[in-house]
Amino acid sequence: MKTTWLVALIFILLFAQKTFSAQNFGLNLILAVPQNEFSKNVRNSGIGLGGEGIYYFENGNTPFGFGLDLGYIAYGGENLDVPLSGVTVKLSRLNQLINFHVLFQLTTNGESIRPYFDLLFGGNFLFTQSTVTDECEDREISSSTNISDFAWSFGFGGGLMVKVYEHNPNDPSDLQTMFLDFKVRYLKGTEAEYLTKGSIIGNSEGTITLFPSRSKTDLLQYQIGMSVKFDSITI
Numbered sequence: 001m002k003t004t005w006l007v008a009l010i011f012i013l014l015f016a017q018k019t020f021s022a023q024n025f026g027l028n029l030i031l032a033v034p035q036n037e038f039s040k041n042v043r044n045s046g047i048g049l050g051g052e053g054i055y056y057f058e059n060g061n062t063p064f065g066f067g068l069d070l071g072y073i074a075y076g077g078e079n080l081d082v083p084l085s086g087v088t089v090k091l092s093r094l095n096q097l098i099n100f101h102v103l104f105q106l107t108t109n110g111e112s113i114r115p116y117f118d119l120l121f122g123g124n125f126l127f128t129q130s131t132v133t134d135e136c137e138d139r140e141i142s143s144s145t146n147i148s149d150f151a152w153s154f155g156f157g158g159g160l161m162v163k164v165y166e167h168n169p170n171d172p173s174d175l176q177t178m179f180l181d182f183k184v185r186y187l188k189g190t191e192a193e194y195l196t197k198g199s200i201i202g203n204s205e206g207t208i209t210l211f212p213s214r215s216k217t218d219l220l221q222y223q224i225g226m227s228v229k230f231d232s233i234t235i
Contacts, residue, residue, distance in 0.1 A: 159183030
C-alpha cells in the first residue's frame, strides 16, 4: 500500500506541471561505512560506484526534484585454498551490495555553490559471489552465487555542488553546466542475511560450509563525483 501511494505521488507531481527547470545526471565514487548491527559483522568499509538522474520542477529559488539513484558496493572478500578431487584450487569470494532508491531533493538556484537535502526510499540487494580457479594456471573453473538477500532501505542526506563549468547560452549545442558533487547519506536498512570474512570454510572432501550472518543493514555513505545539469525541457 505504501509503495502504491509513493508511485501515485510521483505521477501527480509529474503531470501537475509541464516544464522541468533542469535535469541532472551524476556519477560518484562511494565509500560505505557499516553502522550499528551491521558494523559488528562487517568491520571493513565498502567502496563502489553510484549514479543518479534527477528532474527538477520550477519553484522559485528552491527547486524540488525527484529521480532514481543506483549504487554498487563491494564490501570485502577473501581467497581460500580448497581441496577438490585430489588437487588444491583457489576459491575467491567477493561480498557485494546493489542499492536502488527513489530520490527526492530540495536544492537552491545558487550560481556557484548549491547546497541540497535528499530523502531516499528503496532497497539493497546483498549477494556473495565465489569463483574457483586453478592454482597453477589461474584459469577459472567455475563461479556461483553463494547467498543473496534483499533489504528495504530508506534514509536522508545532504551535499554541496560546486560549479566548475558554465554552459554558453549563445551556443545551442552547449546545454550543460558541470558541478563537483560532495554528499553524505545515512541509510537505514532492514534485516538481511549475508556473508562476511571467515563465513566460508573449505572442507577436506572438496565442499564448503557457509556461516551467514543476519542483521539490519545500516550504512553511512560518503560520495564525491561529477554532476551535469542540462537546460529546461517542456513536455
